[in-house]
Amino acid sequence: MEQRHLGRSGLAVSRLGLGTMTWGGDTEVEDAAAQLTAFVEAGGTLVDTADVYCGGDSERVLGTLLGQVVARDDLVIATKAVLTADGTRDASRRHLLRALDASLERLGTDHVDLWQLHAYDARTPLEETLSALDDAVASGRARYAGVSHFAAWELARAATWQRAWPGRTPIVSTQVEYSLLRRDIEDDVLPAAGELGVGVLPCSPLGRGVLTGKYRTGIPADSRAASPHYAEFVQPYLSERGAQIVESVSTAAEGLGVSPLAVALSWVRDRPGVAAPIVGARTAGQLTAILKAEDVTLPAEIRDALDDVSSE
Numbered sequence: 001m002e003q004r005h006l007g008r009s010g011l012a013v014s015r016l017g018l019g020t021m022t023w024g025g026d027t028e029v030e031d032a033a034a035q036l037t038a039f040v041e042a043g044g045t046l047v048d049t050a051d052v053y054c055g056g057d058s059e060r061v062l063g064t065l066l067g068q069v070v071a072r073d074d075l076v077i078a079t080k081a082v083l084t085a086d087g088t089r090d091a092s093r094r095h096l097l098r099a100l101d102a103s104l105e106r107l108g109t110d111h112v113d114l115w116q117l118h119a120y121d122a123r124t125p126l127e128e129t130l131s132a133l134d135d136a137v138a139s140g141r142a143r144y145a146g147v148s149h150f151a152a153w154e155l156a157r158a159a160t161w162q163r164a165w166p167g168r169t170p171i172v173s174t175q176v177e178y179s180l181l182r183r184d185i186e187d188d189v190l191p192a193a194g195e196l197g198v199g200v201l202p203c204s205p206l207g208r209g210v211l212t213g214k215y216r217t218g219i220p221a222d223s224r225a226a227s228p229h230y231a232e233f234v235q236p237y238l239s240e241r242g243a244q245i246v247e248s249v250s251t252a253a254e255g256l257g258v259s260p261l262a263v264a265l266s267w268v269r270d271r272p273g274v275a276a277p278i279v280g281a282r283t284a285g286q287l288t289a290i291l292k293a294e295d296v297t298l299p300a301e302i303r304d305a306l307d308d309v310s311s312e
Contacts, residue, residue: 001043008197019280024057034284091121146173152188178202199275
């Protein structure tokens, strides 16, 4: 798998990241182990988690697999902090550094490679929040720092603050939703990230699963849209516009002899400024289908057609 530098940093990551949001929940340890094995064998390195995923169990499961399924040094481990168990945001220095220590304990490692602010907290002074990133990197508990789900102005403010003084930890990445069904970041986040040398890590690159084509004729009983936990997450993309885009993706897939998943994923993977889409799978079989997209590169005429049909 191709390795790409994250923004203008020296950190190289696989151009596909493995998301672990369901690990410890819908994804059992055995399936997680099979996923991690397949991912690393395919050349993948970037594994993304967060302290709140499955109440911390995502990090715990990943931690149990380090040293058993894969060597710690073979992975670029990314985690996040800011969100709390009750759904609020706390980017205070106190909360962040305690959260990082707890993450390291669950992961069973002395450092993470990329520590990300999971959301912007308007109630905490930004300089206080960013000082926690500086401390984490200076202490060796984190190697690089990034943000997640920041608006363009929030990203620009944070990245510019860090660049304004020598010795501060730069913001090297921003994780944000991006797919053929969600292209609004092209108006502001992508240009800001490009100007600031920040790499983009798209989450939900398959449009919350809709772009795989699984919902073309209804809602499968074993799908996220049928789950009480994720139905509201998927529902916004089960729209008339979404259906039109899915049909275009499916038509392109038929013409190329590949899956709709491969078409949708390769489209976002190769967009300007993108370092690595973060993909999540409940089972090893689903991940195997995702990894097959590595062999797909869309012809320019198909990329242009998909651009047109999905423009907002």
